[in-house]
Amino acid sequence: MTAPRILFVTRKWAPAIGGMETYSHRLSEELAEIEPVEVVALPGREDGSPPSAAALLAFPFTVLRHRFARDTVPDVLHLGDMAIWPLGLLAKLFAPGRQVVLSAHGTDVSYPARGGFLGKTYGAYQRLGARLLGRSATVVANSDTTAEAARGLGWHVAAIVPLGTDLRAPQEPAAHTDEILFAGRLVTRKGCGWFVREVLPLLPERFTLAVAGTGWAEDEAFVTEHPRVRFLGGLDQAELARAYGRALCVIVPNIELANGEFEGFGLVAPEAAACGGVVLAARTGGLTSAVRDGETGFLLPPGDAAGWKAQIEAVAAWSVPERADFIRNAARVATEHYSWPRAARETFAVYALPSPAFHA
Structure with a gap:
């Protein structure tokens, strides 16, 4: 069996609960309907909270172990949020020529606006990533505003892909109240x-x-x-x-x-x-x-x-x-x-891979 050409890496995963966790799960799931996807994820804690600081620090080594355990290198490394951009830099060092794509969420690029030591430090961290990766990394933003903020930090934004939702109305609509x-x-x-x-x-x-x-x-x-x-x-x-x-x-x-x-x-x-x-x-x-x-x-x-x-x-x-x-x-x-299949199709288009029908 041919190894998947898309590697999706995320530190936002169940059992943690949140919008970014939903994004990572549903997008990777729908991408897999188009092209096989391999996921390397850092699970959250059983109570629904994010992973511990120790787990976050160890996660890059998990990704590296995964990389060196493979005989082939995926064509696309998709990072689920902007905070883990150093993994894209490692990919460029160990597998030059591979495409690096990052998902930009609001907090990814708006956090520097909070100011103070943490906000300024995070802003400098993102600008460093944009300089080191340059146009060799592309960003998929979830809105026009997120895209504008990402560009302001120096990132190259390839596409704006609104999110999806799986919620649907009950079969019998309820009468509204005041x-x-x-x-x-x-x-x-x-x-x-x-x-x-x-x-x-x-x-x-x-x-x-x-x-x-x-x-x-x-x-x-x-x-x-x-x-x-x-x-x-x-x-x-x-x-x-x-x-x-x-x-x-x-x-x-x-x-x-x-x-x-x-x-x-x-x-x-x-x-x-x-x-x-x-x-x-x-x-x-x-x-x-x-x-x-x-x-x-x-x-x-x-x-x-x-x-x-x-x-x-x-x-x-x-x-x-x-x-x-x-x-x-x-x-x-x-x-x-606002559907996940549509979001997956638009994200896949950024990868610029031959269609499944072409390489089948």
Whole structure:
């Protein structure tokens, strides 16, 4: 049997839980439907948390052992995130001429915007990688904003490939309530605290907010105690899909921070649309790639409380047929466009390998 020509290396893998873990698993799985893929992954811990620092430090040696145990070298080394770029440099040293591809996520390239010692050090680390690897490494970014930030650090971006989602609407759509839904971590950038302070008071009392997620920043903790907020905690995928469909609308109200930190993509937006939710998202960061304005949801000015109030009331005033038509079309477009098979096809195109039909 011919050895796979694609080696996918990632430090984000189950049983750890997170968007990057989902990305690594689903992308490599769908790539394997096009061309055999070999995966070298660093599993997370059984409680769902990332691997330990010791495991992270040992991971490069795992990759090297794997490399020297092979008789052949893969044509493509795909690194699942930008933080492990030194593995690409090792590949160039031991196997010159092989293609190195890196996936860029929002945190990969926005972390330097946090400033301080860690932010500045990480920014210098990424610029070093871009200089050492040069155009011999190409980057696949998950949004226009992520691509722009990666270029700002010196990386060569070959393609912008939006993420996919496997969530789908229940077979029997639920009647919506007057409850608005926020899903995700309660951190300042994601804007839930802003929404509760600035928008919720402008809306009639019948409108309430449900929050699905775990963990919060200190300045967002007040949200869970607000009288018009129902805190749901973490939901499994089936529960979350139902919650998206039941809500009057699903908000992704990210705000723009002075330090320039941004949302790399915003997977909640296509997830909710695919599940029959009406998505209202801020027109900022990677959310402009995660929402097809007017089709899978609506993009609103970040920080414009009056604009958000008006759009929520407009959605609440839809007739039953109007709402059903919008949801049906949004779910169809989201399911077609934000799919992992599509993401795999567009990523495979970056590799510039002969098609499977050509080399079969």
